[in-house]
Amino acid sequence: MKKNTANQIILDLKSNDDGSDRKPHGHNGSCRPHVVICPGYGNKDFPFPNAEDLTVRALTRLKKRQIEANRSQGQPEGNTDGLGGKARKGHRPFDTAGSGDGHEHITGSGDASERSADAWWDSPGDIAGGKLNTILPGLPNLGQIPKPATIIAQSKRARENGIDGTLFVAAAGLRELLEDGKYDAIVAERFDDLVDKVNWARDNMGAKYQRAVESLSTQLAKLREVYLGALPRVLDGLRAQNPGVSEGRLIEAAVEVLDEELKQIISVLRIWTDAFGQQRGGSYKQLDAVVFAVEQAFLLFEGGDPASPLSTDVTTRLKNRVFGVGDTFVARFSGEGPATLPGTRGPVRAHALEVPHDERHFITLMLVLYMHEFRHDVFHDVEGMGDELTTVVSKAIMKASGSGELKLTRDHVNIGKQKVPLANLLTKMYADTIGEVDADVSGGVLLAGPAFLYNMLMTFSAFNSRRRGVFNQRQLLRTSSFYEMEQTENGQMALSFLPHPPDYIRAHIVAAALDEIGMPAEAQQCRLLADQAVGWKVPEFITWDDVSGEKGRPTIKIPVEDIKRAAPFVARALIRTPLESLGKVATIDVINWTPKSEAKAQMLAEMMMDGDSQLPTDKGDIHVTHVIAAASLAYWGLCKSGTQPRDGAFVIEATALKMIDQVRNAFDARKALAESLLAAQAAEISTASPEASSDASSDGETPASSAEPSTDGQPVDPDSDRSSGPGTT
Numbered sequence: 001m002k003k004n005t006a007n008q009i010i011l012d013l014k015s016n017d018d019g020s021d022r023k024p025h026g027h028n029g030s031c032r033p034h035v036v037i038c039p040g041y042g043n044k045d046f047p048f049p050n051a052e053d054l055t056v057r058a059l060t061r062l063k064k065r066q067i068e069a070n071r072s073q074g075q076p077e078g079n080t081d082g083l084g085g086k087a088r089k090g091h092r093p094f095d096t097a098g099s100g101d102g103h104e105h106i107t108g109s110g111d112a113s114e115r116s117a118d119a120w121w122d123s124p125g126d127i128a129g130g131k132l133n134t135i136l137p138g139l140p141n142l143g144q145i146p147k148p149a150t151i152i153a154q155s156k157r158a159r160e161n162g163i164d165g166t167l168f169v170a171a172a173g174l175r176e177l178l179e180d181g182k183y184d185a186i187v188a189e190r191f192d193d194l195v196d197k198v199n200w201a202r203d204n205m206g207a208k209y210q211r212a213v214e215s216l217s218t219q220l221a222k223l224r225e226v227y228l229g230a231l232p233r234v235l236d237g238l239r240a241q242n243p244g245v246s247e248g249r250l251i252e253a254a255v256e257v258l259d260e261e262l263k264q265i266i267s268v269l270r271i272w273t274d275a276f277g278q279q280r281g282g283s284y285k286q287l288d289a290v291v292f293a294v295e296q297a298f299l300l301f302e303g304g305d306p307a308s309p310l311s312t313d314v315t316t317r318l319k320n321r322v323f324g325v326g327d328t329f330v331a332r333f334s335g336e337g338p339a340t341l342p343g344t345r346g347p348v349r350a351h352a353l354e355v356p357h358d359e360r361h362f363i364t365l366m367l368v369l370y371m372h373e374f375r376h377d378v379f380h381d382v383e384g385m386g387d388e389l390t391t392v393v394s395k396a397i398m399k400a401s402g403s404g405e406l407k408l409t410r411d412h413v414n415i416g417k418q419k420v421p422l423a424n425l426l427t428k429m430y431a432d433t434i435g436e437v438d439a440d441v442s443g444g445v446l447l448a449g450p451a452f453l454y455n456m457l458m459t460f461s462a463f464n465s466r467r468r469g470v471f472n473q474r475q476l477l478r479t480s481s482f483y484e485m486e487q488t489e490n491g492q493m494a495l496s497f498l499p500h501p502p503d504y505i506r507a508h509i510v511a512a513a514l515d516e517i518g519m520p521a522e523a524q525q526c527r528l529l530a531d532q533a534v535g536w537k538v539p540e541f542i543t544w545d546d547v548s549g550e551k552g553r554p555t556i557k558i559p560v561e562d563i564k565r566a567a568p569f570v571a572r573a574l575i576r577t578p579l580e581s582l583g584k585v586a587t588i589d590v591i592n593w594t595p596k597s598e599a600k601a602q603m604l605a606e607m608m609m610d611g612d613s614q615l616p617t618d619k620g621d622i623h624v625t626h627v628i629a630a631a632s633l634a635y636w637g638l639c640k641s642g643t644q645p646r647d648g649a650f651v652i653e654a655t656a657l658k659m660i661d662q663v664r665n666a667f668d669a670r671k672a673l674a675e676s677l678l679a680a681q682a683a684e685i686s687t688a689s690p691e692a693s694s695d696a697s698s699d700g701e702t703p704a705s706s707a708e709p710s711t712d713g714q715p716v717d718p719d720s721d722r723s724s725g726p727g728t729t
Helices: 051-072 117-129 148-160 166-204 207-241 247-281 286-301 357-366 369-381 385-403 422-432 434-448 450-464 503-516 520-533 560-576 595-609 624-640 645-688 690-698
Strands: 329-334 339-341 351-356 412-415 418-421 480-487 493-497 541-546 556-559
Touching: 051 207, 051 247, 166 207, 166 247, 207 247, 247 286, 247 329, 247 351, 286 329, 286 351, 286 357, 286 369, 286 434, 286 624, 286 645, 329 357, 339 369, 351 357, 351 369, 357 450, 357 624, 357 645, 369 385, 369 434, 369 450, 385 422, 385 434, 385 560, 412 422, 412 556, 418 422, 422 434, 422 493, 422 556, 422 560, 434 450, 434 503, 434 560, 434 624, 450 503, 450 520, 450 624, 503 520, 503 560, 541 560, 556 560, 595 624, 595 645, 624 645
Parallel strands: 329 351, 480 541
Antiparallel strands: 339 351, 412 418, 480 493, 541 556
């Protein structure tokens, strides 16, 4: 929707599924921005700069930095050397006197350290006038210029003794080789560790990771080539701008500016290489639990049962679904997150999960949150889903408002001096935050049920009170956020809400989703806990301020009551609307959390609280989603019973990890059996009829398994407790 009146704010609905969203999806109040197009976000080839462009950008960066430094010091902007300061008499950016690898100003008289820097700039003219006996700055071998008679005598002696210029050629060649080696060494310090991790992954990680490995290898090789090509060029530019400065200091400056110019690219690639490195080190077994949990969630989403892998080709049922990456995940511990970078339809071909180091010793308590992160990967990996969900939710709000089913408290709200229809503004807010709202509903609630509400609320409360402590902070949930204003080509201002809705309204959206799947008691508990966490003083408005802090920009206020009233329509649309991107089925037909799922999670939670980690064999299928939901419920239960939280977390971590290991071992055993059966079938077909085998392999068909298909093409598992869709957990 747009307001076409000149100078009015445009409310333009758009999805982030077009590859324009370049931000990891974290939980620090707003996304951590990467202002470059990140590898892994759908580009077929990452647009690395060439060496020439990188050189220009690096030198321009230095020039701008110096101009800003001069301006801040009240100095004129001109006559800058681009590196260390303004070139002026008696003040050089770097002190070259006494420098081990600096060049002295040899003039035949006086000490070099006593000469003014300005004499260096003046030396070409002095040489021409015969005043000074120095050579031009910037040439490699600074020294006295011999007199003509001396040159003639030296040449005659060389000719008489059969000496030619080979020494100079050989020395010059060796010097160039040493220069090349110098640059190689600098580049090696920056990239060899990354390349080493990728090489290890190529030799040791499974086949499904090899596309990501090759992508990283190619990108690192290109990045290294560009860096190596730009470094000597940048040095040449710095030498010309900074004559007399030591070579070591120039190299330091060149490396610093190139690192800054490529920092964002390198930092993004490092997410994946660090994941390989931490896997290689073997010190972070908790990451195995993170990766296994999201892989199993993806299998559930695909419509397959993790208890019976390889049993069917899900694309038979969901012909319109396109996966670029699928269930290929890597994870690393870092100072960021929890967050995900989807590896969508291009480099790097693997989803990357950021796991905060501070979660390492209680990771099982946090795994429920990674169902939310997993959903971000689905959102970007399923072609067209982002656009479709944006449209679905927008239509649901506008239709309900237009029909009177959604009764708002007012028709319009003011943004500055402009009056905006409230239904339009609500729609815009939900459209801009669709990625996070969908991840809460279709990831958190449908894969973990009520455990997600407890985990989300206690995690937000913990995050928001880290500085002052929970008992020193009245309001534990945020009720405000930010918006951005960008000027369009025609001069109008386009409004965009930042991707993360404030915590308080997210809780009410989760409550609406719990209502939608038939858990009203848990939904009401969610609302009450949200009110408690916000200090029992429920705000009248949720507010958004301009992220730039520019004066004069209005605060946007949307009534809390109206956001709550719209939440059920949003949750219903996300859960129950058939999607073209899902083969004309709804998300709840693919994944769902049923009362039976909740009963299993509650049973496992009771076991964890008692320190019992042995999974039962008579309760039907137990998926990892049951275990991770149980971990959050068990921690909540132990805290409610008066157990010291650290002690409770220790008990749950030990029991939950053992349970996850059992689920993984059982899955691996069934997978190996299924693969062997498929291989045996293929061999039997090949032996019985070579022509049939040839025909089957030529069209890419996979031999069907022995599992008995159901009416929707999914295997029938006699131990399954599924009561809704094929991915019901």
